[in-house]
Amino acid sequence: MTGWRGASSAAGTKRRARSPGFPRTSAAPIRRSRWCWRGRRGCDGSPVTGRTAIALLALAGAAGAASPAAVLHLKSGGAVAVSSYWIEGDTVFYEGPGGVVGLPRSEVARIDDDAPGPPPGRRSPAAPRPEARPSPPDRGSQDRWSDEELEQAIARLEEERRRAGIAEQRRRIDEGLANLHVLLARRHAERGELDAAEDEYERALGLLPRHRVARVELGWLELRAGRSRRAEAVVETGLAADPDDPWLLELRGEILYRANRLEDALEDLRAALRKRPGDAGLRARLEKVRRDLSAERGYRRTLSRHFEVRYDGDRDDAAGELLVEVLEDAWDELTRELEVYPTEPITVILYTSRQFHETTGTGREVAGLYDGKIRLPAGGIERVTPAVRRVARHELVHALLRAKAAGPLPRWLHEGLAQLLEPRDPDTVRPALARAASEGRLDLEPFSYPASLSFVAFLDSRYSRTRLLWLVERLARGQPEDDAFLGAFGAGREELVDEWRRWLPERS
Template sequence: MRRRLLPLALVGLLWVGSLPQIADCSGDPLVRQGTELMRNGEFSAALDILHQAAKRQPDPQSIDGLLGQAYIGFGFQLLEAAKYAEAEQAFAEAVDYRSDDPRPWQGQAIANLHQGRNVAAEAALQEALGLTPQDPVLYQLLGRAKYASGDMAGAVSALRQAVDLGSASARDMLAKVEAEWQLEQGMQRDFSSVFQLSYADDGQSELAGSILAVLEDAYADLGAELDFYPEIKVPVLLYTRKEFERVTASPDWAGAVYDGKIRIPIGGLKRMIPELRALLYHEYAHVVIRFLGKGRVPTWLNEGYAELAGRRQHHLDLDELDRAVAAARLLPWDRLNKGFNGLSKEQVLLAYQQSYSFCLFLVDQFGWHLFRDLIVALASGADLAAAFTSAYGDYGLTWQQLQNTWRDSL
């Protein structure tokens, strides 16, 4: 099960509206043109014009402030478009022109967090705090970065500072992190090249080693299929069922959760079994979709892919789907785009099986490379119909035609 993550870009975008008043610093018509483009939010075009203007200024540094503002505005526009690597580069350029402005560092931090580069995000936020040490937004982001990297004590400290400086929005996150930290302080920790596993020290060390091995298998297998190997560290936590319910507040049908960390209610299990192996593949698949799809993949497609990954490790019947097909009561895809909450238990089972069946159909009929193209198209901001056309248009197939062909195959 995939849970919605903190909308980091929205935190950063609050700064776009606070750009200082843009003032012409020269009689140069190019400078005036660049300034007007910035006022209209056309930052990329403004950068082209302002760089031309800088070349003919007696003192090119006289328009550094404008160039810095243009790079900042462009960086936040790229963040909003989920172009995180490009945004990071724009903010890095802005630092060169506005070295005393914390916003480029804040922007770099947000871009890095979206890419799972938590250590780089922390470093950027420390630079920003060196310029504005009393900014609660920066401390809240620092808490988020430390939380994502597993530094719970550091996360609590940063979030407390944000609250002390007046951030009301940091209070809920602080309460959540403190509750999790209380549980995690007594946990053992094991590491692999990609995963950081925390678990209670009650005879689970052998199982912990097996879990890390299976997750590494998932990293290799799913990476090979989609040609995508995210360079991140993924926290994984094992809980009792009661701890899991307290930490995640998940519906009772949830077998695990990925919310930036993989959380699994392991109970008293002591050894690897096929069901657990499937669950680990399923949850790691959500990690893949988060970073490849940049948070823009509809829930049913996310869950369908995760089911596809997991069911190859442990086969399950499709009884609910078979009954729905026979009774002509398949769930509408529009209903499944936003999530499965609010569905009955039977409908939840159907939602997972229906989503799995459609993803299996896509991969079996057209291959992994086009499935990857679909995810990348969604990541670029295309709507669902446009993304399907982008990926499968060479076959002359639209989103609606693919639905029809899939239904006919059932």
């Protein structure tokens, strides 16, 4: 690929010459300021450290967000969107906040010219479903910066902010600071430190109240923590300033959906999709709400101390009352067993068997589901059988674990605890485990219900419920499984799995 090399003239314009490796850019005047740095030294001659570079890149992310003409891809994994750039010797220069910023050419992997939009780290945030969350600025570099480096970069920019005398400079610095606070917030969130993450997002919004990434991610964080009222306040504040923002509309649609205001949720999700017609995830969520609304149209709502139960009032008055009684009876026991005490009601929806499988898209082998709401194919029942009671308790355990552990938990742990507290006797799965052992496949992966029940029962009986809940909390904070096992039990996962295999014959 053919590129350009330039040097500044006395008049302050770019003079370009051929140089391999980088594409062409148009001429633009150069403005010098305290922010520029050449090679490894700043404009004042001081060395440029890693944390200074982080601060500069955070500012550059804010500066380059509007109509970038090129993207500088760094070898560290980061990316900077710029409106123009040029090369002098071993340095790539571009227009940054308040002046010119320079990067050592050796740190630039490639440059994409005439970029159609922002680089990956600066894309508009997508709705944070479990598999897709909003990306803060320069996410590629985020994983390579320690918390200490981010905090030092924040301190450096705060010092520069105090020195800045021009309003425009302070505005650019505020953008960079807000971006760094978002990066630090995401670090905390990934470790399950939700309160610390909330503080960092609030700091970002204190600097820039219209920082879209900070507001959207904070709203989803509050939902993840089960604080729906806070999430609603975050999104309504954002929509007051920008009522057509599709990311905030999607977030409010999710809040309304979880509050069972399905028609209002549908309206917001439709408005968001009109702005983002190519978003497949948003379209799928909209279709999910449509299915729920179709199945639940005309449903009656019953409120108890801890539950909101929705059912067909013409058919399921008796079933609704029976399920409320079962769930309330289980509440005190299961909250005590799991040491969790949710403050917001849990939604329970009763369907006929056909409605349940059509709405949830599950197979006939599925007897219940928790996906943020407990869904049971118990419509029309006239009495509570032991099987119905077990399924209701099983799904309630999933709901309580979600309230206790905002972060993701392994499926074997979720299902193992849910089965144990149905309660289901671990001895009933011994034949299935014996077959698995004889075939050399007695393990936690691939997932199986018998293995998950047996392993969780082993941890619960051999060690204690307290240590098992320590494991839940450590995993929810984002600790790797082996580290979480070591912290909770004093032994690694594989060591305990081997001990479980030896323990099983003792149970025979």
